[in-house]
Amino acid sequence: MKAYIKDQLANFAVIIAFIVFIIVSYAFSFKPGIEILQYNFQIFAKEIMMFLPLMFILIGLFDVWAPKEKIERHIGTDSGFKGAVWMILLAMLQAGPLYGAFPVAYMLYKKGASIRNIFIYLGAFSTLKIPMLSFEIGFLGLKFSILRTLLTIPIFIVIAIIMENYLKTRKFQIKGD
Amino acid sequence: MKILIAITITCLVLSLLKDRGRTLASIRKGIALFANLLPAVLTVVIIVSIALYLTPREDLIRYFGKDSGIAGYAFAALLGSISLIPGIIAYPMAGMLIQNGVSYSVIAVFITTLTMVGIITIPIEARYFGFKIALMRNALSFCGAIIIGMAISLIWNIL
Numbered sequence: 001m002k003a004y005i006k007d008q009l010a011n012f013a014v015i016i017a018f019i020v021f022i023i024v025s026y027a028f029s030f031k032p033g034i035e036i037l038q039y040n041f042q043i044f045a046k047e048i049m050m051f052l053p054l055m056f057i058l059i060g061l062f063d064v065w066a067p068k069e070k071i072e073r074h075i076g077t078d079s080g081f082k083g084a085v086w087m088i089l090l091a092m093l094q095a096g097p098l099y100g101a102f103p104v105a106y107m108l109y110k111k112g113a114s115i116r117n118i119f120i121y122l123g124a125f126s127t128l129k130i131p132m133l134s135f136e137i138g139f140l141g142l143k144f145s146i147l148r149t150l151l152t153i154p155i156f157i158v159i160a161i162i163m164e165n166y167l168k169t170r171k172f173q174i175k176g177d
Numbered sequence: 178m179k180i181l182i183a184i185t186i187t188c189l190v191l192s193l194l195k196d197r198g199r200t201l202a203s204i205r206k207g208i209a210l211f212a213n214l215l216p217a218v219l220t221v222v223i224i225v226s227i228a229l230y231l232t233p234r235e236d237l238i239r240y241f242g243k244d245s246g247i248a249g250y251a252f253a254a255l256l257g258s259i260s261l262i263p264g265i266i267a268y269p270m271a272g273m274l275i276q277n278g279v280s281y282s283v284i285a286v287f288i289t290t291l292t293m294v295g296i297i298t299i300p301i302e303a304r305y306f307g308f309k310i311a312l313m314r315n316a317l318s319f320c321g322a323i324i325i326g327m328a329i330s331l332i333w334n335i336l
Contacts, residue, residue, distance in 0.1 A: 014224070015216065015220060036227055036230045040225075040229045040230050048222065051181070057189060058185055060206040061188050064200070099298050106210075126318075127293060135268045140275065144284070148329065163310070163314065163317070172310070175307075
């Protein structure tokens with residue numbers, strides 16, 4: 001607990017300062033403070049409070065139940081093309097902001113996913129999520145969405161290969177705890 | 178969102194039926210990982226909320242400008258990289274920009290950097306991957322976004 005607080009000290013300072021700012025804003029009816037809370041912060045807070053807890057329950061269940069050998073066989077170092085397809089499909093089915101994908105990436109890595117597949121997952125998560133695509137098609141049209149998707153897939157695969165080659169010879173680990 | 182709730186509850190119930198002890202262990206694990214991430218996320222969200230408040234949307238739209246050429250791309254790439262705008266706001270805004278005459282390639286750069294590059298979330302990313310790797314992934318994604326934007330501007334009118 002002590003180590004946790006020390007580790008997160010800077011973050012706690014910002015959070016506490018913000019809470020004080022909001023309380024003071026309400027006490028003195030300071031409009032900008034109230035508007036920041038009601039219009040901007042709430043959009044994010046909803047996302048965090050509804051979405052992240054569910055995600056972490058799933059990550060926890062995955063950690064306990066998912067058999068490492070099987071995962072490793074499908075998305076490990078020797079999984080090749082099929083592994084990449086699995087990662088992209090998994091990422092597409094998800095929702096939420098990119099920072100929600102980092103703990104998932106950690107768990108997949110822990111279960112034996114290759115470095116390349118981890119970065120393919122992050123690339124697909126950030127650009128190909130189905131909820132995001134439906135929004136995109138609605139506001140920017142199908143042509144744009146298809147074109148962007150087709151151009152993005154090779155780009156994030158290349159990025160993943162670069163990262164893999166760079167990290168292969170180095171001591172690299174994804175930390176989560 | 179409803180689907181996610183349904184999936185989570187189904188998995189949780191199945192897990193509980195199979196093994197209560199392991200289920201509790203998995204929930205503990207999930208909470209520990211959540212507690213590790215939450216303060217950093219809240220900090221980022223607080224900073225972004227204040228920054229969003231301080232930059233009115235009309236100003237942003239003006240900067241994208243339809244005649245701004247290279248500057249338009251640079252602004253799109255920069256804004257997309259540093260900001261954390263939820264899709265609910267970003268896509269309607271992008272649609273509005275298109276209607277105001279901003280090109281699809283500028284929007285592609287904006288959307289791609291917005292989703293793939295997160296300068297403000299690098300501290301969160303670094304908790305998992307280390308600072309250097311987080312920086313590297315963001316830099317590569319930035320270059321990728323520029324390439325995607327250029328490719329769209331080349332292809333768009335042909336199609």
